[in-house]
Amino acid sequence: MRTKRKIILIFFGPPGSGKGTQAEMISEKIKIPAISAGKLLREEVENKTETGKAIEKIMSRGGLVPNSVIEKLLFKRMLKKDAARGFILDGYPRKKSQQDNLIKKLEGVTGQKDKIFAVLINVSDKEVKIRLGGRRICACGATYHIKFNPPKKKGICDLCGSKLRIRADDKPSVIADRLKIYHKEIAPIIDYWKKSGRLIKVDGERSIEAVHRGIVKSVSALINKIVSG
Numbered sequence: 001m002r003t004k005r006k007i008i009l010i011f012f013g014p015p016g017s018g019k020g021t022q023a024e025m026i027s028e029k030i031k032i033p034a035i036s037a038g039k040l041l042r043e044e045v046e047n048k049t050e051t052g053k054a055i056e057k058i059m060s061r062g063g064l065v066p067n068s069v070i071e072k073l074l075f076k077r078m079l080k081k082d083a084a085r086g087f088i089l090d091g092y093p094r095k096k097s098q099q100d101n102l103i104k105k106l107e108g109v110t111g112q113k114d115k116i117f118a119v120l121i122n123v124s125d126k127e128v129k130i131r132l133g134g135r136r137i138c139a140c141g142a143t144y145h146i147k148f149n150p151p152k153k154k155g156i157c158d159l160c161g162s163k164l165r166i167r168a169d170d171k172p173s174v175i176a177d178r179l180k181i182y183h184k185e186i187a188p189i190i191d192y193w194k195k196s197g198r199l200i201k202v203d204g205e206r207s208i209e210a211v212h213r214g215i216v217k218s219v220s221a222l223i224n225k226i227v228s229g
């Protein structure tokens, strides 16, 4: 017999929204694991499992890891003991088809009284462009941001004096492309949660702490409802 209800939170947000960080902070706060799709893949590679070796091969060729592989790892992870009271998902689903698979899977492992909610961290395209486009890196490993963490001398690394550069992913045209793909793919996903009244929207254009407090407030209200209802 199930004695406790599960809470499942699925985090969404554009690149640069800090959703990974926020997922980890909420995980700490309400003591349910944060499951990151990217992290699961990296762990397989690090642990040199059969799956990990296959993933490494695909990624070294610049290929995309098949969805079936990601889902297999995720669905296995969701059933682990520490996720018995629920979990947070970060970095998945990214496509409507993935969400359809996920919902089907969740129907099998959750009861009517369990709560599944989407948490959307809202950040405007303009802000994403400032956050990602302002990042600078140095060959020595140091990282900077022209607005939030500038080097003492413009374009030069404080630590080693080398010229700073922009990561390929952070170039304006690449950011614009990433945002275009994000909006196209996220729209039908978010639409589903909105229509079913299970979308928690948070203003992500604040400090990490303020965003965290915003999410805690919404999620606490949700948990109280679960406990009392």
Ligand SMILES: [Zn+2]
Residues within 6 Å of the ligand: 138, 139, 140, 141, 142, 157, 158, 159, 160, 161, 162
């Ligand atoms: Zn340097």
